[in-house]
Amino acid sequence: MVSMEALAEAMGELEEDTVVELLEQVMEEGGKQAQEAMDACQKGMDIVGSYFEEGEYFVSDLIFAGDLMSQAVGILKDALISGDGKEGPQTSLILCTVQNDLHDIGKNIVRSMLEAGGFHVIDLGIDVAPGTIVDKVKETDVKIVLLSGVLTLAINSMKATVEALKEAGLRDYCHVLIGGAPVSAEYCEVVGADAWAHNPQTTVQYCKEWAAVS
Template sequence: MGNLTQLAQALVDLDEELVNKIVKEKIAAGEAPLDIIKECNEGMGKIGKLFEANEYYLSELIMSGEILKGVMNELEPLLANVEKEASTADVVVIGTVKDDIHDIGKNIVVTLLKGTGFDVIDLGVDVPAETFVKTIKETGARVLGLSALLNFTFPAMKEVVDQLAAAGLRDQVKVIIGGAPCNEEVRQFTGADYLAKDAATGVNICKEIFGKC
């Protein structure tokens, strides 16, 4: 990652006042909301790396998420005006797996997906495998996003994939996993199709699956 923009760096520094000031200035200047979100994603990506390196801890992660929520609240009305790139058939189901209540990364992905026109079914946090499977079966969704921030919930991700297979649904849905501790080894362990290291990557994977790239 190269030099961060002023906005991204302010987010990394957890400077809420400066983040809000820059965002308001960008909105006033007519900057595209997705470009603002992209800068925030760069900052969140850096924060994720600091978290992985044990330089930032859960408190910093939570605080950055709260700052980002404020940014998203500012941008939400503008995102409604973004030209939609997806059809109503482009359904994505997403949730944080059982025994994990973290939703920062998931919420960022949900906001970005909605902003680019995807129909998102957000199941929330601490979601049991049965609920994921039931939702895929009822909606016919082609993409399932599984989020986790805690290492010990990796088996819960695997359980979702296994239950999809047991229900005869595995071939109809692409499974994406994401979260700070997830890596290629975890993807292979869970049997997921894709690994999203950040929110922007997750959105791009969805676009690829639906042929929107």
């Protein structure tokens, strides 16, 4: 069994070899600890964030941490994602990281989970302006829009996106789900979204419910 404390610590200290070794051990042991390992990696990212705030780490360390986190997701992916994607509703939906935010590791995890759940994900990428999202909703006629954001200021961009959907007369026809580290029930109300989630599994549940009624 892999020690999750050791994994979180190695991630926080950016010890790449140890992180890879521990994650490979999780997979060699059948992947049962994959979700726990994912959570430990995220704890490690919080440690990285604290070091950054304290001035001990720099932007270059954040870049390295991002690469290491992507590598971790790559190793754990097969054990994290269940389902062959064929049983899902095959509904199309839009997913992106909102304007002014360049963080996409969490968004990419959500995308993988949704695809495994049978959804067709139209991924608009990062730093996506409200107008671009509105145009894509019009063009594709999707009924589900998922907004990701990791920076606190992403909340403003999410709110601007919901307002742009309203102005375009589209808000009543599509469900909006927001996710990412700063998101909460309170922010969900501020943004004017239908729901919020941190957990990709909950996201798939919401989307399945909405796909069934749209």
